[in-house]
Amino acid sequence: MALGWKLVIDSADADAIADFWAEALGYEVEDPSALIERLLAAGRIGEEAVVEHRGRKTFRGYAAIRHPEDPFDEVSGVGRGRRLLFQDVPEGKSGKNRLHIDVHSEPGDLDKLVARLEGLGATRVREVDQGPAGHWWVMQDPEGNEFCAA
Structure with missing residues (x-):
């Protein structure tokens, strides 16, 4: 169950x-x-x-x-x-999150998703490039908690 x-x-x-x-x-x-x-x-x-x-x-x-x-x-x-x-x-937050949320965009809409999240108060930390598999962004919410936008 x-x-x-x-x-x-x-x-x-x-x-x-x-x-x-x-x-x-x-x-x-x-x-x-x-x-x-x-x-x-x-x-x-x-x-x-x-x-x-x-x-x-x-x-x-x-x-x-x-x-x-x-x-x-x-x-x-x-x-x-x-x-x-x-x-x-x-x-306060003292280190990297051991658990985080991944937010998925519609295919081809990652830039739109990232811009929307930034408009809500999130910040970009770094881009992760997976070559042919694509890329995603590590971001932070307004309190500094890491999450991924993919």
């Missing part, structure tokens, strides 16, 4: 980096506001656990994105499929 999973990524600003990756991948930022309202009303969390981002209540230091076609829980907003969760941590 296959197991469910999510990729959790440490961040400095979970809401901002979730916005970047949602735009980069065409994903949706999860909306936990209904769950938050229920937890606040029941006294299970306090206002200090909540921030407002883009007009919605979110959990302080956490933001998630999900594939728009995957199922999700209507009450919590939590995706049940392809999902990235960003969580704020106190320490």
